[in-house]
C-alpha cells in the first residue's frame with residue numbers, strides 16, 4: 374500500500390503522479406515532487422485499473438480535472454517538467470495511452486471530467502524550453518563536488534532569513550533539516566520554480582484593510598477575532614477581522630524565484646552541495 378506523506382488540501386489544485394516501473398517499484402509524486410515510495414514485490418498487469426475507486430465504495434471525494442495514463446515509467450525530471458504543460462491531440466506523445474478529457478471512453482457511475490478553476494498557468498513552448506535549459510544548467514552544477522562548509526555560509530547569507538537548519542534561521546519557510554532527501558531533482562524544482570507546487574499552507578495571503586492598506590504574508594494563525602500574518606524579517610502581525618476589507622490567497626509562493634540564478638556559479642555549487650548533504 375502507498376499513502377502520501379503530505380496532506381492534499383481540500384479545494385486546492387494538486388498534481389498527483391503515480392509511477393510503477395518494470396521491477397514493481399511504486400513512486401508517488403505530488404506537484405512534481407517525490408512524496409512516497411513502495412515496492413509491489415511482484416508485477417501485476419493492472420488489467421481493468423480503477424481510478425478514483427474507494428473502499429468503502431463512496432467514491433473519491435476529489436475532483437479530477439485531467440487524467441493521463443502513460444505506458445512508460447516516467448522519470449522525476451519528466452514528471453516535474455511536464456505537469457504544467459498541456460497535451461493536445463495534434464502533438465500527443467506516443468506513450469500517452471489515455472487522456473481525459475479528450476479520449477472517447479465511458480466513465481462509470483456519476484463520474485465526469487471538468488476543468489479546474491485554479492490550475493496553475495500552463496507554460497508556452499518558449500517558457501518551457503527556457504525552463505528546461507535552466508534545469509539542465511543547474512543539474513550540472515548540482516552534480517559537481519562543492520564545498521558544503523562554504524555552502525552553509527552561502528545559505529546563511531541567502532536563505533536563513535526564512536529557513537531554519539540545525540535550529541538556526543527564520544520561520545517563514547519550512548525547516549530544511551533533511552531536505553537532501555528530496556533528491557537533486559526535487560531540490561532544484563523547489564528552488565528554481567517555487568510557485569509551480571506551492572504547499573497550500575505556504576500560499577501568500579493578500580489582505581486589503583479597511584484603511585486601504587495592502588498587506589501580504591502567510592497565514593500563521595487565525596481565530597474568530599483576528600488573523601496572524603507572518604512576514605519576512607518582521608514581527609508577526611495580528612490583524613483584527615473587523616479591519617479586513619478583503620483577503621485572497623495568491624498562487625505565488627513566498628519562496629522567491631531567481632535566487633540561485635543570482636549567485637555566482639561557485640556559490641551555487643557550494644550551496645547545492647550543502648543542501649544535498651542535509652539528510
Ligand code: HEC
Nearest residue numbers: 531532535545546547563567571572575605626627628632
Ligand atoms: C522570503 C523567504 C524565503 C527565502 C529568502 C528562501 N525561501 Fe525557500 N521557501 C520559502 C517558503 C515560504 C517555502 C514554502 C513554500 C513553497 O513550498 O513554495 C520555501 C520552500 C523551500 C524549499 C522546499 C522545502 C520543502 O520542504 O518542500 C526549499 C528546498 C527551499 N525553500 C530552499 C531555499 C533556499 C536554498 C534558499 C536560498 C537560496 C531559500 N529557500 C530562500 C521561503 C523562502
